[in-house]
Amino acid sequence: MRSVQISSRTELVWIHEEGELSLSKRSLNGTDFTAMVLAGAERLHQHAEHVNSLNVFPVPDGDTGTNMNLTMTAGVNELKRGTSPLIGQTATVLSKGLLMGARGNSGVILSQLFRGFSRAAASRDELNAAQFAAALQNGVETAYKAVVKPVEGTILTVAKEAAKHATYYARRTTDITELMGEVLRRAQETLAQTQEMLPVLKQVGVVDSGGQGLVYIYEGFYAYLQNGTTATSTEQTFAAVHTGQAMQPGMTGTSNPASASAVAQNPAFDTPMPAQARLETEDIEFLYDMEFFINRQLGPNRNVRFEEEKFRQALAVNGDSIIVIADDEVIKVHVHSKAPGEVLNLALQYGEITQIHILNMREQHRDLLSAGLDIAPPPDLFAEIPQEPLDPQTAAVPPAEEVAAYGLIAVSSGDGISEIFRSLGVDAILAGGQTMNPSTEDFVKAVENLSARHIFILPNNSNIVLAAQQARDLLEGSRQITVIPSKSIPQGIASAFAFQEDESVDMNESNMTEALDHVKSGQVTVAVRDTTMENIDIKEGYYIGINNSKIVATAPSLLQTCQELLSSMIEDGQEVVTVLVGNEANDADTTALASWISETYPDAEVEIHEGDQPVYHYLFSVES
Amino acid sequence: MTHTIIVTESTADIPAELIAKYDIRIIPLRLFFGEQSYADGVDITSAEFYSKLSASVQLPTTSQPSPADYTAMYEKLTAEHPGSPIISIHLSSGLSGTYQSATIGRSMLDDHSHITVIDSKSASYGYGLAVVHAARLAEQGKSVAEIEAGVAHILSRRELYFMVDDLEYLRKGGRIGRASAVLGTLLNVKPILSIDENGVIYPVEKVRGQKKAMTRIVEMMRQNLNVRKINLALGHTANRESCEPLLQMIxxxxxxxxLVFSEVGPVIGTHAGPGTIAMFAWPDEE
Structure with missing residues (x-):
């Protein structure tokens, strides 16, 4: 095989034919699977920011990529603690890590896909092509069951179509590499079609972000299968796929049977895709895997302008796999570097460094290699995880006399909002920042730390509900948990308010759920790009007002945006209007807004609280 | 004419003109702001009470009349109106020891068969209305048994709610256990409280915003008082205007x-604070 510049259809076909020359693979064992997953995780990791950019709303908190990446990383970390040459055991370990690490809707669905896969594979030492296809199919069925209202045109559809095609194609080949190529191709095609399935995607000109994340993982799988079998240096060069273009506004990826393997080898895409298990430990050049936050609010350098591009370039001198996610408050940094000290010094120029994680990847790699040979964890999903007691016998249920009747857990963003929740009797607050949704494990831990007979969880974000429900399901049988599907902070506040300590579980569930429908939620932020939604032209940098989940107002003026938004939310003017003031808002704007509300709606009861939330200048709640 | 004499405490929050009109005998409770002591309604007005309450760091305490105070009152009335029965109606025994004191005070008299002591199991005008009703029946020359029955009946039909404006007082008092859930809240919460059949204050609901609280009070009242015509008393804390929106809704x-406007006195007022609005309603059956 050699590096080929794709320039015409003829060459594509040629490459495809070349691709078939690769050694076929008729069975997949635990070691192969581990390497595949690492490759998939790595590829997703490298493109997480791109997945983030596929948010349909032009708001600065699209985080599907971050969520899926963190979910996948949790799975990989679990694998690093102990994998097995037997695929059933390896898949089970992976599944456990993914389930606990699941964040965001796409992360939860991803974890369910692999949960189904691992169950189908559980008793097997290795999988043949047909069994591999069946495991993919079982993953899809499991994921569909886990989601209350499956939406087509999302990661679910991409996974479903890919698995369906796998089942069909497995009758034609026994080669798993070839089969994976077909799975990837179908996943890519379906991803491109998501635009036709969800009008909002078409309007905005993006493909589904979760589906894209899955495609990246499949690309990693395929890359490993191919490169691992040919093992020439040029094959180390992985090719991104036409889906990379499909994400561009206005472009939809078209696919033909030839292109799958072709694009997979396209050297124009220069992302290195090491199949880690095949690497020599010493090949890891940028050996320190660093992750940390720079808090812009702390330290003497808060006024230093953060030049993202310059920062990236400086990181790239001695590093790769760079992810920088910046908002006004914090900058999240991920880098593989060989000079960790320099990276930290660089970061210190912009603020205080928090949550520092530095791992030596050579060390991890050595561990991985030995673990792959030596450690074979039992297949039972949660049987041997002493650090995280999950099964009913070991779960940390406190002695009965200390147990409260109820415990409330709420996801919050902003100190002021957290205070409001605490004042309403919420026992545990999970930070649900704009760039970080809590994982299933975060919920599990919060539950375990509460001594209460029955726990209510308020996720307060539509993208967090599933992770909370997954935690409930994981703890089924040991803890009693009700997830109130609150999709916004105002809904969460209304629901927490409806909670009554002296009412029954059923009554509380009913009251708290009913409260969700009696509140309208509004959000005001700044558009991060130009777009058109619901016939509203939105300009980058303009303010946007979102009523429940619909953009209803946009203007260069913050006050005007707030006025239009509130006008769409308030009906008879008798409502209780609550304004939660975010970090980005200033006092003058808030004062002007307050007087406008009281003049325009003299009969409304207006409450203004410091919410301290990032990203959203204001959150509004209107209750009748 | 030996019509029945009606006795109660200052905490029945009966407007002065009704006290005068029906010659109701009032025993004042004593109020203490720190070292300072006041006879409720005698040397401190309602308005003065609330301005002191707002300024005071510690909650004032009330002290029930002693049994001897009741004995003295009964003796005096017996001497003034020989042969007249006395009906003495008291603040809920669930809230205060006045009923206990009155019972002992009565028993300290050798001849006490003409005195009837009643536990209203209510507070403020929630029993003031029964006292006024008793005084009317007395004026009409009804017997003690008839008056007792009338009092029991009206108390069984009364609807009583009060809404708290400033949670600080409930918080300081720390008394109302089941309402504690709303005490810490940063939101503009208007708890609606009532007094149960045992005379204990309990939270009925917590509502956000004053209008919603008033709307809820009227809704609950309509569920329980399914009649066309009612008698109504609205309690306020030296601010009669504050009752107007509720009156309009009713x-x-x-x-x-x-229609009676009553000033909510220190028993509820100490714990509910300035700005409290109370509603007392009972069917008009005449």
Missing amino acids: REHYEIGE
Whole structure:
């Protein structure tokens, strides 16, 4: 095989034919699977920011990529603690890590896909092509069951179509590499079609972000299968796929049977895709895997302008796999570097460094290699995880006399909002920042730390509900948990308010759920790009007002945006209007807004609280 | 004419003109702001009470009249009106020891068969209304048994809610256990409280915003008082205007016979604080 510049259809076909020359693979064992997953995780990791950019709303908190990446990383970390040459055991370990690490809707669905896969594979030492296809199919069925209202045109559809095609194609080949190529191709095609399935995607000109994340993982799988079998240096060069273009506004990826393997080898895409298990430990050049936050609010350098591009370039001198996610408050940094000290010094120029994680990847790699040979964890999903007691016998249920009747857990963003929740009797607050949704494990831990007979969880974000429900399901049988599907902070506040300590579980569930429908939620932020939604032209940098989940107002003026938004939310003017003031808002704007509300709606009861939330200048709640 | 004499405490929050009109005998409770002591309604007005309450860091305490105070009152009335029965109606025994004191005070008299002591199991005008009703029946020359029955009946039909404006006082008092859930809240919460059949204050609901609280009070009242015409008393803390929106809402649903404005006194006022609005309603059955 050699590096080929794709320039015409003829060459594509040629490459495809070349691709078939690769050694076929008729069975997949635990070691192969581990390497595949690492490759998939790595590829997703490298493109997480791109997945983030596929948010349909032009708001600065699209985080599907971050969520899926963190979910996948949790799975990989679990694998690093102990994998097995037997695929059933390896898949089970992976599944456990993914389930606990699941964040965001796409992360939860991803974890369910692999949960189904691992169950189908559980008793097997290795999988043949047909069994591999069946495991993919079982993953899809499991994921569909886990989601209350499956939406087509999302990661679910991409996974479903890919698995369906796998089942069909497995009758034609026994080669798993070839089969994976077909799975990837179908996943890519379906991803491109998501635009036709969800009008909002078409309007905005993006493909589904979760589906894209899955495609990246499949690309990693395929890359490993191919490169691992040919093992020439040029094959180390992985090719991104036409889906990379499909994400561009206005472009939809078209696919033909030839292109799958072709694009997979396209050297124009220069992302290195090491199949880690095949690497020599010493090949890891940028050996320190660093992750940390720079808090812009702390330290003497808060006024230093953060030049993202310059920062990236400086990181790239001695590093790769760079992810920088910046908002006004914090900058999240991920880098593989060989000079960790320099990276930290660089970061210190912009603020205080928090949550520092530095791992030596050579060390991890050595561990991985030995673990792959030596450690074979039992297949039972949660049987041997002493650090995280999950099964009913070991779960940390406190002695009965200390147990409260109820415990409330709420996801919050902003100190002021957290205070409001605490004042309403919420026992545990999970930070649900704009760039970080809590994982299933975060919920599990919060539950375990509460001594209460029955726990209510308020996720307060539509993208967090599933992770909370997954935690409930994981703890089924040991803890009693009700997830109130609150999709916004105002809904969460209304629901927490409806909670009554002296009412029954059923009554509380009913009251708290009913409260969700009696509140309208509004959000005001700044558009991060130009777009058109619901016939509203939105300009980058303009303010946007979102009523429940619909953009209803946009203007260069913050006050005007707030006025239009509130006008769409308030009906008879008798409502209780609550304004939660975010970090980005200033006092003058808030004062002007307050007087406008009281003049325009003299009969409304207006409450203004410091919410301290990032990203959203204001959150509004209107209750009748 | 030996019509029955009606006795109660200052905490029945009966307007002065009704006290005078029906010659109701009032025993004042004593109020203490720190070292300072006041006879409720005698040397401190309602307005003065609330301004002191707002300024005071510690909650004032109330002290029930001693049994001897009741004995003295009964003796005096017996001497003034020989042969007249006395009906003595008291603040809920669930809230205060006045009923206990009155019972002992009565028993300290050798001849006490003409004195009847009643536990209203209510507070403020929630029993003031029964006292006034008893005084009317007395004026009409009804027997003690008839008056007792009338008092029991009206107390069984009364609707009583009060809404708290400033949670600080409930918080300081720390008394109302089941309402504690709302005490820490940063939101503008208006708890609606009532007094149960045992005379204990309990939270009925917590509502956000004053209008919603008033709307809820009227809704609950309509569930329980399914009549066309009612008598109504509205309690306030030296601010009669504050009752107007609630009165208007009630007028939309009921014909109002008797209308009384009552100043919420120190027993509820100490714990509920300035700005509290109370509603007492009972069917007009005349």
